Each structure stands twice: as structure tokens, then as C-alpha cells.
Amino acid sequence: MPNTQSPYIAFAMLLSSNGHPVTPAELHGLLIGRSCAGAGFDADAWLADAAQLLENEPGDAVRNALIGLQEMVKGELTSDDMAIVLLLPTDDAALTDRATALGQWCQGFITGFGLNAGGKDLSDEAKDV
Numbered sequence: 001m002p003n004t005q006s007p008y009i010a011f012a013m014l015l016s017s018n019g020h021p022v023t024p025a026e027l028h029g030l031l032i033g034r035s036c037a038g039a040g041f042d043a044d045a046w047l048a049d050a051a052q053l054l055e056n057e058p059g060d061a062v063r064n065a066l067i068g069l070q071e072m073v074k075g076e077l078t079s080d081d082m083a084i085v086l087l088l089p090t091d092d093a094a095l096t097d098r099a100t101a102l103g104q105w106c107q108g109f110i111t112g113f114g115l116n117a118g119g120k121d122l123s124d125e126a127k128d129v
Contacts, residue, residue, distance in 0.1 A: 006090045008101075011065060015054075018062050022053040025101040027066070028087035029108025031073050036109075037116035041074045043067050049115060053108075 011024040027050060034049055035041070050066055051058070058066065069087070076084045088101045 008087055008089050011069075011087070014061060014065055018059055019056055020054045020058070020062065022055075023101060023104050024087050025089075025105040026053060026108035028069065028073075029105035029110075030112035031070060031108075032077075032084065033109035033112025033114075034116045035073060035077055035112075037113045039112075039116040041070060043070060046070050049112065053111075 008024050015022060015024065015027075030049060030053060031046065034046070039045060039049075047058070047063065047066060054062070073084075076082065086102075086105055088105060089098050091098075
């Protein structure tokens with residue numbers, strides 16, 4: 001039985017109860033992708049990119065959650081060990097749910113990277129990746 005206290009489930013419930021047809025995995029992927037493409041950590045720019053997936057204007061609770069998510073990612077990406085924890089369902093969730101969420105995370109990453117890397121010259125290392 002999935003852990004209903006997990007950050008993923010709590011964020012998913014917040015999004016769905018506010019009418020947003022997006023998963024936490026896709027939003028997290030979008031945020032990591034745009035950050036890796038050099039978008040920086042401006043909250044307004046992040047909220048503008050997220051708005052495309054949300055499909056309607058986020059209320060204060062969702063806006064605060066998105067800004068909190070960005071602060072968490074900023075801390076992960078700027079720390080010395082740069083350990084990133086993907087926002088996905090816990091290991092006790094059904095395998096199909098976990099696989100679907102991982103696919104959504106990847107889609108979000110590609111979208112975020114693509115939105116923010118266009119026209120930039122990437123390093124040889126980034127091109128290899």
C-alpha cells in the first residue's frame with residue numbers, strides 16, 4: 001500500500017485538488033531540466049515555465065509549493081556533493097505507477113531543458129550527455 005504521507009503523494013493531492021492535470025514527477029523533471037540548461041533560480045521564470053504544465057493559474061498553496069520545490073532543487077544543485085533526489089512515488093507504490101512517474105519525470109526534464117537551452121552553445125561535455 002502506498003505511503004500516503006510521502007512528499008510525492010502530498011504534492012499530487014495538492015495539484016489535483018487545485019485542478020492541475022500534472023504530476024509532481026513531471027514538474028520536478030521540468031525544474032531540473034531547466035536548471036541544468038542554465039535557466040537559473042528566478043522564481044518568476046520558474047513559475048512561468050510551470051504554468052504551461054499547470055494549465056491554469058496556481059493558487060497560493062500551489063505557488064508556495066512550487067517555490068519550495070525550487071529552493072530544494074537549488075540547494076541540491078549548488079551543494080558540494082550535488083546529490084539530487086528525484087520526486088517520485090515511494091518504493092512501496094505499484095511498479096507501474098513508479099515506472100509511469102519516471103517516464104513523466106523524463107518528459108518534464110526534456111521539456112525544461114529544451115525550453116531553456118535553445119540557441120545556447122553547449123560545452124562538449126554537455127553535448128556528449
